[in-house]
Amino acid sequence: MEKIGDNVFLLVLISMGGVCLLIVLFVLVFARYQGRLLRQQERLHAERMKHQQELLEVLIQSQEEERRRIGRDLHDEVGNALSNLRLTVDVFSARVPTADAMVAFTRDCKQTIDRVIKDVRAISHDLSPVTLELLGLEEAIAEQAETISRSGKIKAHFENQAGQCVNRLSDNQALACYRVLCELLTNTVRHAGASEINILFSDDGNHFSIRYHDNGKGLLQNNSSKGMGMQNIESRLSAIHAIFELSAVNAGYFSMEIKLPHALLTGKI
The missing domain is CATH 3.30.565.10 (Histidine kinase-like ATPase, C-terminal domain)
Known part of the structure; x- marks a missing residue:
């Protein structure tokens, strides 16, 4: 009987040791899984932050490009038209005005002014659609x-x-x-x-x-x-x-x- 009791006690110890080992293994596996999950969440968060940063940079670049486009439009369209108008006035003022010259001068000025108004309206419409x-x-x-x-x-x-x-x-x-x-x-x-x-x-x-x-x-x-x-x-x-x-x-x-x-x-x- 004493031998059987010793065997039972040994089996209980082995079983308890096995259970403890399983618990330790479970804790280790769970900790590893949690660590992997945490690293994955951190990676996803970093990717989302990077993507948001890229979108912000694109938005800033697009705003800067829009400003450059507006500057080019003002320089190329409005600036050139006003320069031509100034040249027309200078040429006319250097001559002795005649009736035909006055008519041509008035026509050219009106055409240039109309073109400037059209260009300014187009730029304004792009900036803030009416x-x-x-x-x-x-x-x-x-x-x-x-x-x-x-x-x-x-x-x-x-x-x-x-x-x-x-x-x-x-x-x-x-x-x-x-x-x-x-x-x-x-x-x-x-x-x-x-x-x-x-x-x-x-x-x-x-x-x-x-x-x-x-x-x-x-x-x-x-x-x-x-x-x-x-x-x-x-x-x-x-x-x-x-x-x-x-x-x-x-x-x-x-x-x-x-x-x-x-x-x-x-x-x-």
């Missing part, structure tokens, strides 16, 4: 589509199936969507070789959506996938917490869908 401010996003995009269609090269169609939902966008959201669509329109006109553009506003009850589609070369062929344009679009949409999806970018057409959840729509109808 139609968007006064009439809203729907009318502003309709105006852009009509302007492109009048060129005769591309037919641009726009339809609003979202009803009054579009008016729930805040001013910042409407401006961001307007800039993004203008960027897409510019890319299509300059690079895509498309003949048709379709823009659709819709509302599925949970999201306000914008669908942009053209029948051009697609995103990859016109080499915009890594360009400043697409990065600028992503930074603008990220700023208003919108989500977007590209589809069939390499299939002979380009399509993008932008969605804003109703919970983020802060404007008033």
Whole structure:
């Protein structure tokens, strides 16, 4: 009996040792898993921070590029027009005025002034779209589509199936969507070789959506996938917490869908 008791006691000790070993192994495995999970979370956080930093840098670069463009427009268009006007005045003042010379001088001055006014209005419109401010996003995009269609090269169609939902966008959201669509329109006109553009506003009850589609070369062929344009679009949409999806970018057409959840729509109808 004493021998059996010793064997039982030995088995109990072995069992307890095994249990303790399993507990130690479990703790070690759990600690290793937690460490790996923590490192993965830190890596994901670092990647997100890096991505946000890249978007911020793209936004700053786009703002600087916009300032340079405005400076070039003022110098090349307005500056040259005013210089020509000054030259016209100098030439006229050096001559003995006649009736015909006065008529020609007046005509040239009026043409130059009209050109300056047109250029200044165009620059002002780019800086702060008047139609968007006064009439809203729907009318502003309709105006852009009509302007492109009048060129005769591309037919641009726009339809609003979202009803009054579009008016729930805040001013910042409407401006961001307007800039993004203008960027897409510019890319299509300059690079895509498309003949048709379709823009659709819709509302599925949970999201306000914008669908942009053209029948051009697609995103990859016109080499915009890594360009400043697409990065600028992503930074603008990220700023208003919108989500977007590209589809069939390499299939002979380009399509993008932008969605804003109703919970983020802060404007008033």
